[in-house]
Amino acid sequence: MPRACCQPKGLARISASCRREYALEEEHSELSNVERRVRALETVMTQKGYIDPAALDVLIDTYQTKVGPRNGARVVARAWVDPAFRERLLRDATAAIAELGYSGRQGEHMIAVANAPGRHNVVVCTLCSCYPWPVLGLPPVWYKSAPYRSRVVRDPRGVLAEFGVTLPASTEIRVWDSTAEVRYLVIPERPTGTEGLSEDALAALVTRDSMIGTGLARAVGET
Incomplete structure (x- = not known):
């Protein structure tokens, strides 16, 4: 089973300098007219003291990594514990996901791909930033970057x-x-040693990045 490195150098590089580089390049080459206007408005409001950039970053991170991805985590956890649901998910992801109440814009046509020993899936949008909002929330900046x-x-x-x-x-x-x-939507491999966990406990092990393929599900006890 694949393993996640202990984060330090590689992850620090991608999450700090590389992600800032990605965001900077995106700001200059990938923003739409609407996004540029929003960015300009944010800058003006920050300069006038109407908003706190740090608080805004926390809010965005909450929706990117916590609120939004919880839906996808519940889908993955159900697939781990319910073989029949997993089969439906792999056959018709849109319908299976809708069974749990998750559907809507940016999630009309879903395909689930499952990781397995010897096979790992990762998702990208080479043309723009297509992303399954109903199950993963807002796309992270690095996902949209060139x-x-x-x-x-x-x-x-x-x-x-x-x-x-x-x-x-x-x-x-x-x-x-x-x-x-x-x-x-990537279905990450279920971590070992989780046979006795409830569905809710399993969902807590599923991260946003593991459902994009740039991460793995957490091990038991990992935070």
């Missing part, structure tokens, strides 16, 4: 290593390209 979108296709193993994920050389890495027509 460097991630180009590099993960050319060098998925290297990019995963920067996120702290080290896979055996024999592991096949499949890169899935989201489009306006279809979006993907």
